[in-house]
Amino acid sequence: MVDRPRNPIDLPTTYEQWLAAEQIPVTHGFHVPDLNAVEVAPWPRKGALGARIALDGTAQTNDAYVCEIPPRGEVTPQRHLFEELIYVLRGRGATTVWNDGPKQSFEWHEGSLFSVPLNIWHQHFNLQGDEPVRYIAVTNAPFVMNLFHDLDFVFNNGYVFQSRFRGEEDYFSGKANFYPDRVLETNFVADVPSFPLMDWQARGAGGKNVKFELANNTMAAHVSEFPVGTYKKAHRHGPGAHVIIIGGKGYSLLWPEGQQRRRVDWQVGSMFVPPERWFHQHFNSGATPARYLALRWGSRKFKLPSMWDEDKLEIDMRAGGDQIEYEDEDPQIRRLFEEECRRSGAELRMPPVARRARA
Numbered sequence: 239m240v241d242r243p244r245n246p247i248d249l250p251t252t253y254e255q256w257l258a259a260e261q262i263p264v265t266h267g268f269h270v271p272d273l274n275a276v277e278v279a280p281w282p283r284k285g286a287l288g289a290r291i292a293l294d295g296t297a298q299t300n301d302a303y304v305c306e307i308p309p310r311g312e313v314t315p316q317r318h319l320f321e322e323l324i325y326v327l328r329g330r331g332a333t334t335v336w337n338d339g340p341k342q343s344f345e346w347h348e349g350s351l352f353s354v355p356l357n358i359w360h361q362h363f364n365l366q367g368d369e370p371v372r373y374i375a376v377t378n379a380p381f382v383m384n385l386f387h388d389l390d391f392v393f394n395n396g397y398v399f400q401s402r403f404r405g406e407e408d409y410f411s412g413k414a415n416f417y418p419d420r421v422l423e424t425n426f427v428a429d430v431p432s433f434p435l436m437d438w439q440a441r442g443a444g445g446k447n448v449k450f451e452l453a454n455n456t457m458a459a460h461v462s463e464f465p466v467g468t469y470k471k472a473h474r475h476g477p478g479a480h481v482i483i484i485g486g487k488g489y490s491l492l493w494p495e496g497q498q499r500r501r502v503d504w505q506v507g508s509m510f511v512p513p514e515r516w517f518h519q520h521f522n523s524g525a526t527p528a529r530y531l532a533l534r535w536g537s538r539k540f541k542l543p544s545m546w547d548e549d550k551l552e553i554d555m556r557a558g559g560d561q562i563e564y565e566d567e568d569p570q571i572r573r574l575f576e577e578e579c580r581r582s583g584a585e586l587r588m589p590p591v592a593r594r595a596r597a
Contacts, residue, residue, distance in 0.1 A: 251298065251380075251383075251384050252383045252384050252386075252387040252388075252389070253298060253301075253379065253380040253383040253384050256379075256383055256389060257290055257292065260281065260283065260290065261279075261281075261282065262278070262279050262280075262281050262288050262289055262290060263276075263277050263278065263279055263289040263290070264289070264290045264291075264292055265289060265290070265291045265292070265293070266292055266293065266294065267293060267294060268293065268294055268295070268500070268502070268510065268511075269293065269502050269504075269508065269509065269510035269511075270291060270293070270508065270509045270510070271507075271508055272505075272507040272508060273304060273327055273372075273374050273482070273507050273508075273509055274327055274328065274372065274507050275507075276289050276291070276304045277289060278304060278305075278306045281305070283314065283316075284305060284313050284314055284316070285312070285313055285314035286305055286306060286307045286308070286311060286312075286313050286314075287305070287306040287307075287308070287370075288303055288304060288305045288306065289303065289304045290302075290303045291303060291304065291374075291509075292380075293480075293510070293511040294511070294513060295477060295478070295479075295510070295511030295512050295513040295514070295516070296380070296477055296478045296480075296511055297477035297478065297513070297514050298380045298381075298384070299378070299380060299381050299476075299477050299478045299535070299545060300376060300377060300378045300379070300380060300381060300457070300477075300478040300480075300534075300535065301376070301377055301379055301380050302374060302375060302376045302377070302480055302509070302533075303374070303375055303377070304327075304372060304373070304374055305362075305372070305373055305375065306370050306371065306372045307329075307331065307362060307363070307364040307370060307371040307372075308364065308370050309364060309366055309367050309368055309369060309370060310364060310365075310366070310367050311363075311364045311370075312361060312362065312363045312364070313361055313362040313363075314361070315359055315360070315361045316359070316360060316361070317357050317358060317359045317360065317393070318357065318379075318392055318393050319356065319357050319382055319386075319391070319392045319393075319395055320356075320377050320378050320379040320381075320382040320383070320392065321353065321356055321377060321378050321453070321455045321456065321457050322353060322354060322375045322376070322377045323351070323353050323375065323376045323377075323452060323455070323457055323459055323533045324351070324352055324353065324354070324373050324374070324375045325350070325351050325373060325374050325375075325430065325482060325531060325533065326346055326347060326348050326349060326350045326351075326371070326372075326373045327348065327372045327373055327374055327507070328348050328369075328370075328371065328372050329347070329348060329364060329366055329369055329370060329371030329372060330345070330346070330347040330348070330364075330365050330366055330371070331345070331346060331347075331362060331363050331364045331365050331366070331371045332344065332345045332346065332362075332363045332365055333346065333352070333354065333360055333361065333362050333363070333410075334360065334361050334363070335354060335355070335358050335359065335360045335403075335409075335410075336358065336359050336360075337358050337359065337398050337403070337405065338398070339405045340405070342405070342407065342409070342410075344410035344411075344426065345365070346426075346428075347428075347429075349428075349429045349430050349431045349432070349484070350426070350427065350428055350429065350430070351426070351427040351430050351450070351452075351459065351531070352410060352425060352426045352427070352452070353425060353452040353453040353455055353457075354453070355399065355402040355403035355409075355425075355453045355454070356399050356402045356403075356453070356454075356455070357395060357397060357398070357399055357402075358398075358399075358402075358403055374480075374482065374509070376457070376480045376533035376534070378456070378457055378535075379392075401454060402453060402454045403453070409425055410425055410426040411426065412424065412426045412427070412428055417538075419449070419538075420435075420436045420438065420447055420448050420449055421449045421451060421538055422448055422449065422450055422451070423450075423451040423539075424450060424451070424452065425452055425453050427450065430461055430484060430531055431484045431485055431529065433448065433461060434448075435447055435448050435461060435462075435463055436448055438462070440552035440561075441462075441470045441471050441473070441552065441561075442468075442470055442471045442564060443464040443465065443468035443469055443470050443471075443522075443588070444464065444465050444468060444587075445462055445463060445464040445465075445468075445470060446462065446463045446464075447460060447461065447462045447463075448460065448461050449538070451537060451538060451539055454539070454540070455537060455540070456535065456537050456540045456542055457533070457534065457535055457536075457537065458534060458535070458536045458537040458538070459531060459532060459533050459534065460531075460532050460534075461484075461529065461530070461531050461532075462529070462530055462532070463485070463527050463528065463529040463530075464520070464522055464527065464528055465522065465527055465587060466486075466522055466524065466525060466526065466527060466528075466584050466585065466587065467522065467523075467579055467584045467585045467586045467587035467588065468522055468587050468588055469519060469520060469521040469522065469575055469588065470519060470520045470521075471519070471561050471562060471563060471564060471567075472491075472517045472518065472519035472561070472562040472567060472571075473517065473518070473519075473551055473552075473560050473561040473562070474495075474512075474515050474516060474517045474518070474560045475512075475515075475536075475547065475548075475551055475560060476514055476515070476535060476536075476544075476545045476547065477511075477513065477514035477535075477545070478511065478534055478535050478545070479511060479512060479532050479533075479534035479535070479536075480509055480511050480532065480533045480534065481509060481510055481511065481512070481530050481531075481532050482507075482508075482509045482530060482531045482532070482533065483504045483505060483506055483507065483508045483509070483528070483529075483530050484506060484529050484530060484531050485506060485526065485527060485528060485529035485530075486505075486506070486522055486524045486526050486527055486528030486529060487504070487505045487506075487522075487523070487524030487525070487526075487528070488503075488504060488520065488521045488522045488523045488524050488528050489501055489502060489503045489504060489521050489523065489578070490502045490504065490510065490518055490519060490520045490521065491517075491518065491519045491521070491571065492510075492512050492513070492516050492517065492518040492519075493516060493517050493518075494513075494515070494516050494517075495515075495517065505524075517562065519562075519567075519571065521575050521578065522584075523575065523578040523579055523581075523582045523584050524582065524584065525582075525583075525584065536548055547560070563594075564591045565591055565592060565593060565594040566593075566594055569593070572588070572591075575588070
């Protein structure tokens with residue numbers, strides 16, 4: 239009997255094949271209850287410990303990983319053709335970056351956010367002698383690997399992207415340019431949990447927000463915060479927004495239009511990814527303001543409309559946008575939140591709302 243070659247359309251994607259070859263734990267599913275509790279294992283390519291996170295809501299457009307660096311340890315020098323947004327979960331360390339010129343280094347600590355520019359050499363170090371460092375990175379590796387389907391090209395490409403990094407000495411100094419619509423362009427945020435935010439009335443609940451453009455990436459980030467006893471308006475967008483809780487306690491509801499809602503309970507360290515075009519809504523039933531960091535597609539400088547249509551996010555559904563106003567939401571959503579506040583002892587701060595008749 240002659241073995242028939244396997245049908246190429248049945249093969250795993252390039253990204254899936256690479257993921258299996260990395261030989262580290264992979265987390266699938268809908269959400270991660272606690273990023274600090276994710277099991278990590280030796281990661282030969284990194285020279286540290288790690289775990290890949292490939293949640294359903296990414297639609298294999300982007301992914302995440304957790305890396306843990308032992309005390310006084312270091313990661314093997316790396317470069318690659320996919321972007322990374324890095325948020326430090328715990329610990330204190332430093333990163334060295336270089337191309338053909340001199341090396342430069344910067345330090346970071348728990349709560350820092352930064353992005354190493356595309357395809358430059360970089361190496362992370364744990365500056366602590368008694369505790370490991372752990373960080374979460376969101377990357378567009380699946381998109382890039384599946385696009386080129388050539389891992390040697392992705393990891394061993396010598397091209398220098400001068401538009402991304404020219405060896406500027408103050409690149410990671412934390413300097414920033416502010417633009418309209420709460421957009422801040424920078425390459426290093428020292429402390430995201432305490433970073434001052436701006437009022438954001440469009441999403442409701444007395445919330446605040448700031449958007450980050452990092453390292454001339456096509457990926458971006460934003461931080462949002464809303465008070466105790468409030469919740470935000472439901473909205474939807476493209477895939478791959480990794481929502482990391484960095485303050486408070488509560489829950490989110492997620493659902494495809496016209497279908498049953500799914501609930502995710504969260505606290506500091508939780509992460510979830512709303513699937514593509516699923517509505518989602520965030521509720522603060524805890525005792526302190528709720529703050530989250532979203533690492534995602536959606537750069538305002540380098541738009542990819544097929545991934546993320548930023549312009550519709552704050553527009554009423556009735557006007558062709560992707561936001562459900564309080565007046566149009568299912569009344570059961572408000573009732574559920576009132577019950578949660580009574581159960582947790584949080585003061586309800588949502589004003590009454592008059593329902594609008596359906597068009």
